[in-house]
Amino acid sequence: MLVKQLSVFMENRPGRLYKLTHTLGEEGIDFVTLSIADTKDFGIVRFIARDNDRAYEVLKKAGFTVGITELIGVEVEDRPNALAKVVQLMEESDINVEYLYSFVLTNHNTAKILMRVSDTDRAVEILREKGIRLLSEKIL
Amino acid sequence: MKMFSPEIERMERKEIRAMQLERLRHIVRYAYENVPMYRQRFDGIGLKPEHIRTLGDIEKIPYTTKDDLRDNYPFRLLAVPMKKIVRVHASSGTTGKPITCGYTRADLDGWSTCIARILAMAGATEEDIFHVAFGYGLFTGGFGLHYGIEKLGAAVVPVSSGNTERQIMLLKDFGATALVATPSYAMYLAETAKKLGVLEDLKVRLVCMGAEASTAEMHEALRTILGAFPTENYGLTEVGGPGVAGECREKAGMHINEDMFYPEIVNIEQNRALPEGERGELVLTTLTKEGMPVLRYRTKDITSLTYEPCRCGRTTARMARVVGRTDDMLIIRGVNVFPSQIESVLMAMPELGKTYEIVVDRVRYMDTIEVHVEVEDADLLTDYGKLEELVAKIRHRLRVVIQLDVKVKLVEPFSIRRTEGKVKRVTDLRKM
Numbered sequence: 001m002l003v004k005q006l007s008v009f010m011e012n013r014p015g016r017l018y019k020l021t022h023t024l025g026e027e028g029i030d031f032v033t034l035s036i037a038d039t040k041d042f043g044i045v046r047f048i049a050r051d052n053d054r055a056y057e058v059l060k061k062a063g064f065t066v067g068i069t070e071l072i073g074v075e076v077e078d079r080p081n082a083l084a085k086v087v088q089l090m091e092e093s094d095i096n097v098e099y100l101y102s103f104v105l106t107n108h109n110t111a112k113i114l115m116r117v118s119d120t121d122r123a124v125e126i127l128r129e130k131g132i133r134l135l136s137e138k139i140l
Numbered sequence: 141m142k143m144f145s146p147e148i149e150r151m152e153r154k155e156i157r158a159m160q161l162e163r164l165r166h167i168v169r170y171a172y173e174n175v176p177m178y179r180q181r182f183d184g185i186g187l188k189p190e191h192i193r194t195l196g197d198i199e200k201i202p203y204t205t206k207d208d209l210r211d212n213y214p215f216r217l218l219a220v221p222m223k224k225i226v227r228v229h230a231s232s233g234t235t236g237k238p239i240t241c242g243y244t245r246a247d248l249d250g251w252s253t254c255i256a257r258i259l260a261m262a263g264a265t266e267e268d269i270f271h272v273a274f275g276y277g278l279f280t281g282g283f284g285l286h287y288g289i290e291k292l293g294a295a296v297v298p299v300s301s302g303n304t305e306r307q308i309m310l311l312k313d314f315g316a317t318a319l320v321a322t323p324s325y326a327m328y329l330a331e332t333a334k335k336l337g338v339l340e341d342l343k344v345r346l347v348c349m350g351a352e353a354s355t356a357e358m359h360e361a362l363r364t365i366l367g368a369f370p371t372e373n374y375g376l377t378e379v380g381g382p383g384v385a386g387e388c389r390e391k392a393g394m395h396i397n398e399d400m401f402y403p404e405i406v407n408i409e410q411n412r413a414l415p416e417g418e419r420g421e422l423v424l425t426t427l428t429k430e431g432m433p434v435l436r437y438r439t440k441d442i443t444s445l446t447y448e449p450c451r452c453g454r455t456t457a458r459m460a461r462v463v464g465r466t467d468d469m470l471i472i473r474g475v476n477v478f479p480s481q482i483e484s485v486l487m488a489m490p491e492l493g494k495t496y497e498i499v500v501d502r503v504r505y506m507d508t509i510e511v512h513v514e515v516e517d518a519d520l521l522t523d524y525g526k527l528e529e530l531v532a533k534i535r536h537r538l539r540v541v542i543q544l545d546v547k548v549k550l551v552e553p554f555s556i557r558r559t560e561g562k563v564k565r566v567t568d569l570r571k572m
Contacts, residue, residue, distance in 0.1 A: 007521035011552050037524070042550050044521050063554045067518030098523050116523070 001124060001134045002070040003114060004052050008045045009065040010036075020045060023062045029055050033114065035101045046099075048114075071114045072123055073135030078104055078111045086113060086132060093126055095119050141389055141452065144260040144292065145253065148399050149454045153447060156455065160402055161195050163427035168192050168201065171433045174219035177212055178435060198404065199413060203423065204437045206239065209378055214240045217432050225431055230278040231377035231476060238278065241377050242431040248287065250428055251383055254397045255288020258386030261395060261452065262348055262371040264318055266293030271316035271344075273325055274351065274474075275301040280381025281351050281474070285320045288383065294318070301325070308333050311342055318346040319368070322474040323354035327505030330365040344368045350375065350382045351474035353462050358505065359391075372461065378437050379424050385459050390451050393458030400428050403457060405445050408438070408466060419444045421466050422459065440466045468566065470500055472507045477542050479565050482511060485537045491517045491530060497556045501569040510547040511538065514556060 010016050017036070024031070030050035036043055046069070049055035059066045076082035083102065090097055100115035112135060117123045127134060143149045151159070169189035171178040181202050182188065191200060209217065218225065226245050230238035243251065264270070270289045274281035276298060289296040297314055299307055307329060311319070319326060326347050333339050347362055350373045359370040374394050375382035384401050385394035396403050402425040405414045414420040422439045426432075441462045449455045470477045479498055486496050493514035501508050513534065520526045531548045538546045 007518075009515045009521055009527075009550070009552060011550075011555065016552070039524070042515075042527065044524055044527070063552075065515050065518055065521065065553055067521035069522050 001136055002120070003048065003073040003135055005033075005046055005048050005069045005071050005114070005116075006052060006055055006059070007067045007069050008047075008059060009042065010045050011042050012039060017045070019062075020059070020064065023058060023064075024049065024055055027054070027058050029058065033101065033103055035099075037099075046101075069116060070120065071116050072120060072127070074113050074115075074127060075110045075133040075135055076113060078109050082111065083113060086127070089126055089130060089132075090117060090123060093122065095123050095126075141263055142260060142265070143454070144257040148397075149257065149261075149395070149456055151455055153455060156398055157195060159399060160427065163399070164195065164198060164402060164425065165189070165192055167425070167427055167429070167433050168435065170219060170430075171435055175217055175433065177208065177217060195402075198402070198425065198436065201436050204434055206378065206438075206440075209239045210237060213237050215242060217434075218242045219433055220244060220431055227283075228278075229280045229283070229377060229381060231280065239377055241280070241380055243380070244430040247380065247429055247431045250400055251284060251380055252287040252291040254383030254400060255285055256291040257397060258373050258383060258395075259288060259292050259294070259318075259348060261386055261388040261454070262373075263346055263369060263389055264289075264292060264294055264348075268292075268294040268318045268346070269297060269314060269316045270294055270318045270320055271297045271299055271307070271311050271314070273299055273301060273307060273319065273321040273329065279351075279474075280375070280377050281320075281322075284375070284381040284383060285348070285350075289320075304329060304332050305336070308336060308338060308342075311344065312338055315343050317343050318348065319344050319366075320348045320350075322351045323349045323358050323372070324352065324473055324502070324506050326362060326370075327358055330362055331504060334365055339365070339367075342366065347371065348373060348386075352471040352507075361505070374459065374462070376439060376441075378439075379426050379434050380429060380432075384424065388450060388452040388454065392450060393446060393460050395450065395454050395456045395458055396445075398456045400426065402427055403445060403459065404436070405443070406438075414444075416447055417444055419460075419463070422462075438466075440469060442466060470498075470509075470566065470568065472500060472509050472544060475542065475544050477509070477544065481541050482538060482546075483565070485534070485541055486511070486513060489534065489537075491520065492534075493517075493553065495556050496565070498566045499569065500566065507570065508547065509544060510549055512549045512551045512556060514553045515550045516553055 032048040034047040036045050096118040098116045102113040104111050172189045224244050225242040227243040230240045272285050276282035345368050347368045347370045354372050362370040371387040373386035375384040385396040387394050404423040405420040406423050407414055407420045422441045422443050424437050426434050442464045443459045443462050445457050447457050468479050493516035495514050497512040499510040534548045
């Protein structure tokens with residue numbers, strides 16, 4: 001019930017993000033999500049591709065340092081306070097959210113949240129208990 | 141300009157050579173009889189002290205290298221029992237173990253005489269107030285200059301290194317007329333004083349620089365900004381520290397204290413002495429040292445000699461400004477750094493790739509050193525904090541080994557240039 005995300009090490013200098021996106025584009029690989037935080041010298045580009053396994057192979061071959069991380073994906077209603085509820089569940093259980101990003105797909109009235117937490121197994125358990133809908137890679 | 145030791149500094153070449161030969165024969169015998177390494181080395185090739193009959197015979201003696209000093213760490217090259225040693229200094233070595241030097245009371249006296257001569261030839265007198273911004277400690281620079289200044293009879297302000305704004309306050313308040321610093325720090329002080337708008341309040345008229353090579357541009361910039369006369373001097377811990385040679389007001393090379401050091405210029409590959417004026421490696425023999433005599437030390441510094449009497453009236457040999465090194469040692473802000481030291485730190489960390497690059501530059505006259513390492517371990521990518529921790533860990537370990545703050549930059553795999561599988565490890569962007 002976890003979502004695989006790829007993480008790529010990237011220096012903060014011109015042309016690097018283009019190289020990554022272009023390398024995948026050339027192979028006809030689509031991004032589902034993409035996230036970069038602003039950092040000084042280097043950063044980590046995190047994304048989910050339509051075909052993660054192939055994206056992983058392609059990037060490896062192109063010389064990128066690429067890792068696979070498993071994220072928790074949840075689906076909540078696209079309305080105020082829906083995200084807060086999920087976050088609250090984590091906080092109450094002392095589970096730290098290391099990073100999180102969300103997106104809305106067209107023709108859906110739900111929002112999708114992807115997060116990396118300090119204790120994935122326990123977080124999944126808690127979310128299940130509370131009846132929160134978990135996403136798998138397929139649903140993306 | 142008054143000479144500190146006119147009887148030596150103006151000696152006829154013939155007399156200098158006679159004195160050197162007498163001292164050389166003495167020091168060779170002394171080293172042979174008191175330092176096991178020299179005895180073994182001489183015996184190994186059937187050389188006896190009495191085989192040294194002329195100055196040219198010095199070429200029969202094997203070279204001494206930094207490795208020899210390291211292998212005999214800390215005190216096995218001392219020629220006297222410890223009770224005769226009154227001071228120890230050290231400098232960084234290739235493996236984290238320093239190179240040591242021990243001094244007897246007579247050595248300290250000779251050392252301070254050398255420094256006093258150099259200061260006097262730079263134009264200093266007993267009227268001067270010296271602000272010493274060299275680090276005080278194991279480094280030979282601080283204490284070496286300190287006692288030389290006292291011997292000259294000038295006043296010494298032992299400020300040591302660090303805290304630039306406070307240094308400028310003290311320069312101003314104490315009315316220092318002479319500054320002792322590395323060239324890069326002297327430049328930094330001058331630039332900072334300019335920025336603070338206190339140049340007018342400074343009385344510095346003389347800058348004595350050492351511990352790292354300087355350039356003509358730096359001298360010119362110091363003259364322009366500080367309105368002071370810049371001079372350079374030369375020395376190294378292995379032969380006792382600063383005081384080997386220094387510039388006079390003519391700035392036509394550095395006068396070697398030839399009564400205490402015998403200089404040779406050697407082509408190492410061909411193992412032959414080079415004639416006057418030709419560039420090669422400077423090899424030094426201490427002529428008077430009691431604590432740690434050193435025979436034919438390979439300095440790895442590239443320079444040339446001239447024996448022509450100087451317009452200042454001195455007759456001692458002069459060495460040109462050092463133009464480079466025969467090994468890969470880098471001198472960064474006065475600290476000796478070997479790329480192999482950096483390599484040993486990086487290779488001991490399994491999370492790092494095996495490709496790295498060292499980039500040395502000079503920004504606003506201060507040396508900077510950056511280490512670039514390729515990130516290959518995908519496990520580091522789970523969170524950003526891990527990468528930051530890695531940078532901090534590398535910085536810390538480098539700091540322990542080379543005692544400098546190094547900027548660490550993580551770079552993408554294969555972003556470091558490779559030429560035929562080999563990587564150029566060091567890029568030195570400084571203009572020498």
